[in-house]
Amino acid sequence: MQSFEIDKTDLLRIKTALEGDDAELEIVLKEYHASEIAILFERLEQEDKERIINILPTDIASDVFAEMDEEHRPGELLITLDPEKRSEIIEELDYDDATDIISQLEEHEQQEILEDIDEEDASSIRALLSYDEYTAGGLMNSDLICVNINSDKKEALDEIIRQSEEMEEFNTIYVVDGDSILKGIVSIKNIIKAHADVKIRDIYQDEPVFVKADLYQEEVAKLISQYNLTAIPVVDDNMKLLGRITVDDIIDVMEQESTEDILKISGVSEDEELSGNWQEAVKSRLPWLIINLGTGFLGAAVIRQFDDVQKAIPAVVAYMTIISGMGGNAATQALAVTVRRISLSDLNDQQAYRTVLKEFSVGLINGAANGFIVGMFAVFYDGSPMMGLVLFLAMTGNLIVAGLSGAGIPLILKRVGIDPAVASSIIITTFTDCAGFFLSLWLATNLLLHHH
Amino acid sequence: MQSFEIDKTDLLRIKTALEGDDAELEIVLKEYHASEIAILFERLEQEDKERIINILPTDIASDVFAEMDEEHRPGELLITLDPEKRSEIIEELDYDDATDIISQLEEHEQQEILEDIDEEDASSIRALLSYDEYTAGGLMNSDLICVNINSDKKEALDEIIRQSEEMEEFNTIYVVDGDSILKGIVSIKNIIKAHADVKIRDIYQDEPVFVKADLYQEEVAKLISQYNLTAIPVVDDNMKLLGRITVDDIIDVMEQESTEDILKISGVSEDEELSGNWQEAVKSRLPWLIINLGTGFLGAAVIRQFDDVQKAIPAVVAYMTIISGMGGNAATQALAVTVRRISLSDLNDQQAYRTVLKEFSVGLINGAANGFIVGMFAVFYDGSPMMGLVLFLAMTGNLIVAGLSGAGIPLILKRVGIDPAVASSIIITTFTDCAGFFLSLWLATNLLLHHH
Numbered sequence: 001m002q003s004f005e006i007d008k009t010d011l012l013r014i015k016t017a018l019e020g021d022d023a024e025l026e027i028v029l030k031e032y033h034a035s036e037i038a039i040l041f042e043r044l045e046q047e048d049k050e051r052i053i054n055i056l057p058t059d060i061a062s063d064v065f066a067e068m069d070e071e072h073r074p075g076e077l078l079i080t081l082d083p084e085k086r087s088e089i090i091e092e093l094d095y096d097d098a099t100d101i102i103s104q105l106e107e108h109e110q111q112e113i114l115e116d117i118d119e120e121d122a123s124s125i126r127a128l129l130s131y132d133e134y135t136a137g138g139l140m141n142s143d144l145i146c147v148n149i150n151s152d153k154k155e156a157l158d159e160i161i162r163q164s165e166e167m168e169e170f171n172t173i174y175v176v177d178g179d180s181i182l183k184g185i186v187s188i189k190n191i192i193k194a195h196a197d198v199k200i201r202d203i204y205q206d207e208p209v210f211v212k213a214d215l216y217q218e219e220v221a222k223l224i225s226q227y228n229l230t231a232i233p234v235v236d237d238n239m240k241l242l243g244r245i246t247v248d249d250i251i252d253v254m255e256q257e258s259t260e261d262i263l264k265i266s267g268v269s270e271d272e273e274l275s276g277n278w279q280e281a282v283k284s285r286l287p288w289l290i291i292n293l294g295t296g297f298l299g300a301a302v303i304r305q306f307d308d309v310q311k312a313i314p315a316v317v318a319y320m321t322i323i324s325g326m327g328g329n330a331a332t333q334a335l336a337v338t339v340r341r342i343s344l345s346d347l348n349d350q351q352a353y354r355t356v357l358k359e360f361s362v363g364l365i366n367g368a369a370n371g372f373i374v375g376m377f378a379v380f381y382d383g384s385p386m387m388g389l390v391l392f393l394a395m396t397g398n399l400i401v402a403g404l405s406g407a408g409i410p411l412i413l414k415r416v417g418i419d420p421a422v423a424s425s426i427i428i429t430t431f432t433d434c435a436g437f438f439l440s441l442w443l444a445t446n447l448l449l450h451h452h
Numbered sequence: 453m454q455s456f457e458i459d460k461t462d463l464l465r466i467k468t469a470l471e472g473d474d475a476e477l478e479i480v481l482k483e484y485h486a487s488e489i490a491i492l493f494e495r496l497e498q499e500d501k502e503r504i505i506n507i508l509p510t511d512i513a514s515d516v517f518a519e520m521d522e523e524h525r526p527g528e529l530l531i532t533l534d535p536e537k538r539s540e541i542i543e544e545l546d547y548d549d550a551t552d553i554i555s556q557l558e559e560h561e562q563q564e565i566l567e568d569i570d571e572e573d574a575s576s577i578r579a580l581l582s583y584d585e586y587t588a589g590g591l592m593n594s595d596l597i598c599v600n601i602n603s604d605k606k607e608a609l610d611e612i613i614r615q616s617e618e619m620e621e622f623n624t625i626y627v628v629d630g631d632s633i634l635k636g637i638v639s640i641k642n643i644i645k646a647h648a649d650v651k652i653r654d655i656y657q658d659e660p661v662f663v664k665a666d667l668y669q670e671e672v673a674k675l676i677s678q679y680n681l682t683a684i685p686v687v688d689d690n691m692k693l694l695g696r697i698t699v700d701d702i703i704d705v706m707e708q709e710s711t712e713d714i715l716k717i718s719g720v721s722e723d724e725e726l727s728g729n730w731q732e733a734v735k736s737r738l739p740w741l742i743i744n745l746g747t748g749f750l751g752a753a754v755i756r757q758f759d760d761v762q763k764a765i766p767a768v769v770a771y772m773t774i775i776s777g778m779g780g781n782a783a784t785q786a787l788a789v790t791v792r793r794i795s796l797s798d799l800n801d802q803q804a805y806r807t808v809l810k811e812f813s814v815g816l817i818n819g820a821a822n823g824f825i826v827g828m829f830a831v832f833y834d835g836s837p838m839m840g841l842v843l844f845l846a847m848t849g850n851l852i853v854a855g856l857s858g859a860g861i862p863l864i865l866k867r868v869g870i871d872p873a874v875a876s877s878i879i880i881t882t883f884t885d886c887a888g889f890f891l892s893l894w895l896a897t898n899l900l901l902h903h904h
Contacts, residue, residue, distance in 0.1 A: 008800075008802075033679070035678055035679055035680070066680075067680075157644065160641075160644075161641065161644060161645050164641045188640060189612075189613065189616045192609065192612075192613060192644075193613050209485075224703070225700075225703045225704070225707065226487055227485065227487055228487070228518075228519070228700040229700070230682055230698070230699060230700060246682070247682060247699045247700065247703070248677075248680040248681070248682060248699065250703070251676070251677045251699070251702070251703065251706065252677070254703065254706055254707070254710075255677065255706070255710075255796065258706075258707075258710030258713075258714070258792075259792050259796070261710075261714060262710070262713060262714050262717070262788050262791075262792050263788055263789065263792070265714070265718070265788075266717070266784045266785055266787065266788030266789075266877075267781055267784065267785055268785045268788055268789060272789065274789055274792060274793040274796065275793065277810065278810045278811075278813040278814050278817070281789070281810065281811075281814045282814055282817050282818060285782070285785045285814065285818060286817075286818050286821060288781070288785070289778060289781060289782060289785075289818055289821075289822055290821075290822065290825070292777065292778060292781050293774065293778060293822050293825060293826065296773070296774035296777050296778060297774065297829075299770075299773055299774070299777070300770035300771060300773060300774055301770075303769060303770040303773065304766075304767070304770050307766045310762065310766055310769060311763055311766065314756075314759045314762055314763065315756070317755060317762060317769050318751075318752035318753075318755040318756050319752065321748070321751055321752060321755065321773065321776070321885070321889070322745065322748035322749065322751070322752055324773070325744065325748050325751070325780075325881070325885060326741060326744060326745060326748060328777075328780065328881075329719055329740070329741060329744050329877065329878050329881070330737070330741060332718045332719065332784075332877060333718055333719055333720045333737045333740070333741075335718065336714050336715055336717075336718030336720055337715065337718075337720060337724065337726055337733070339714075340710075340711050340714050340715070340726055341726040341727065344707065344711070344726065348460075350460070351727075358729065358730045358733065359730075359733075361730040362730050362733045362734055362737065365730070365734050365738075366734060366737060366738050366741055369738060369741075369742075370741055370742065370745050373742070373745060374745065377749075425718075425781065425784060425877070426781050429777070429780075429781070433773070433777060437773070
């Protein structure tokens with residue numbers, strides 16, 4: 001199978017079907033998976049979406065809502081539905097998905113929706129709404145299966161079947177005591193295999209990996225990926241079982257985090273939607289560019305200090321831009337490696353120190369190599385060995401600056417609790433521009449001009 | 453819980469314990485999770501690792517191997533163990549993990565290992581070794597649970613218990629016919645709930661999502677994340693069930709892919725280990741820097757065409773570096789957004805066209821905004837309205853070039869089947885450097901110099 005893309009034919013089929021009666025439309029819709037309909041929705045009018053949702057069986061309709069991208073506002077679609085259909089859909093949704101969708105709405109709309117639905121569901125959703133969206137609490141799902149540590153095989157299996165009524169999948173069964181304090185986990189396999197007289201306490205596995213509800217989602221993702229879990233239980237400070245986070249939710253988190261890393265080190269604010277319109281893009285990027293403009297004036301100020309050498313030896317200007325440009329790219333290399341490494345695993349002081357040391361050496365070697373090439377070029381093209389020396393030293397110096405700032409700045413930011421990725425190339429290249437201009441022009445002034 | 457980091461105290465405890473006798477060491481090791489021991493291994497000597505593996509119970513020892521990073525060569529550790537221990541560990545490992553580890557070894561070492569182990573395991577691993585590491589086949593695990601479509605409840609449950617003997621977790625049970633052709637899936641819940649006389653064919657769900665063994669891992673990751681699966685079955689061209697890919701393997705793939713994106717758009721070759729030494733880093737980055745050096749000479753060549761205006765109006769040099777620098781950063785912004793978007797979902801022609809159009813508008817607006825600022829600065833600081841006009845036009849023009857190249861080049865590369873991420877900032881900024889220098893100097897020559 002190939003991952004689904006909206007292509008004209010699918011869109012056309014739906015749109016034609018939308019002109020026909022509900023019966024036809026229903027037949028066409030049957031051929032699409034809920035997640036495919038969610039993607040098609042990105043291109044349909046509000047009233048068409050409403051009509052489709054009303055035609056679809058409730059379980060499919062709720063899957064469509066669960067699959068819709070946040071940026072395509074499932075909440076706004078939900079609120080327009082007639083209250084009865086709306087309540088059916090919400091009661092069908094997993095609590096965490098329902099919460100994400102409802103959280104997009106105004107306070108009064110949220111109340112309106114929650115009043116209509118089953119009280120138990122409503123209170124679970126209210127509880128989830130109270131957690132920060134970017135913590136374990138915001139990610140977790142209170143749909144899980146747990147059995148009492150003192151129940152026997154029969155009781156446990158009955159419980160599992162009862163609780164799994166609305167759940168599609170479950171791997172792990174959580175073991176709790178009478179106060180629903182998390183005690184451990186047990187696999188359904190071991191329950192099935194157990195003798196009838198066995199108690200859960202005899203076969204469960206204690207010391208499960210767990211997270212507190214207020215842990216940030218990046219940390220949850222690191223744990224799940226480090227311990228290769230398919231789900232992780234979420235507890236409060238008293239180890240009371242609140243819910244579980246399943247790996248499919250973590251996948252979305254990891255995609256988010258990686259996207260944020262890439263955007264931020266490229267000087268795009270993390271909340272720009274990849275598929276957003278140009279207005280959003282301007283809003284997210286212009287501030288960074290204006291910062292860059294400010295830093296650009298710094299570089300320009302450096303250059304303006306050295307008018308004489310530019311007039312006397314114009315060639316130095318052209319070379320200066322090479323030195324600064326190379327610095328910028330070398331810094332971006334060091335930055336990307338360091339930022340990515342930090343976001344996959346936290347570095348201790350020793351590792352941080354080694355990283356900076358490594359980037360220093362890399363800058364030295366790469367600087368000397370490129371400095372030699374550009375220097376040799378100057379020797380033969382401009383016939384000036386002294387110019388060659390100037391360029392060799394400037395290039396080497398600037399690539400060392402590049403390595404140190406590219407690795408050092410994100411590490412320092414991390415230490416002081418600022419997101420390392422905001423040390424975007426825009427910030428880093430300021431150092432390498434200024435250093436590149438200064439080294440080239442200062443060395444040229446002292447080694448070339450005064451011997452001119 | 454916090455994700456585990458090697459810190460001095462843990463390392464010290466292990467090292468002290470290593471000086472003691474096995475009994476002490478065993479007690480200390482008991483306190484660490486397999487994946488933590490795998491991380492500690494990154495800092496231990498070969499003989500210490502061997503000793504620890506020999507002390508650990510086989511199931512823990514094999515988990516440690518499964519958790520070790522490829523870059524820390526678990527294969528080399530495995531081959532040094534005594535054959536018996538080695539075979540125990542391999543037979544305990546999931547087939548896909550065993551395959552990954554063995555695939556690091558020489559042909560003759562692989563044979564030596566496979567001859568020692570159980571014939572059935574050996575042939576499964578040999579089969580997996582035959583797939584490309586980066587395809588579904590290379591990713592899949594042949595440990596799965598499948599039941600015959602004609603079996604009844606009792607037969608099915610017995611099968612499940614038998615097959616799950618060595619498996620920790622399973623969500624989905626695959627339904628096959630006599631020739632092990634994939635027919636569908638069934639949840640263990642529905643089997644438990646079914647009446648004794650029900651046949652699997654009455655309760656299974658057909659049309660499962662599946663992949664062919666030769667599908668590339670990026671595509672598998674897109675499917676799993678799009679359809680929110682926790683596992684996906686892998687089949688051959690005749691729909692024969694070969695294995696399944698679980699979501700925890702996909703998480704590693706997604707981390708790899710994101711890291712590659714970040715590194716490549718930053719001009720670092722994708723195979724640089726984040727924690728590699730400086731020699732590897734130089735090898736992976738120097739080629740890109742030398743390419744950049746070449747492109748740098750292009751920019752320099754442009755500058756050298758305009759010696760007169762630089763001599764006459766030195767200020768233009770300082771401003772020129774601002775224009776080109778801004779272009780570079782604007783291009784990196786457009787590049788990051790476009791590359792990331794492509795790697796999360798394939799764009800059809802219409803979407804691609806819209807993306808380029810969007811980046812054009814963004815470039816126009818951001819260019820005009822920054823052009824206005826720098827232009828006004830020139831008017832007041834240099835008292836030259838004409839210089840202001842030059843800079844306004846140059847900045848606007850260069851940020852349009854930035855948007856078009858940042859979005860257009862990766863999209864074109866994708867169309868012609870080249871990885872879009874190699875359109876690294878190093879390549880893109882060549883356009884914006886040359887355009888920035890040319891626009892600034894050419895406009896200055898024509899609008900300023902000739903009126904000078």
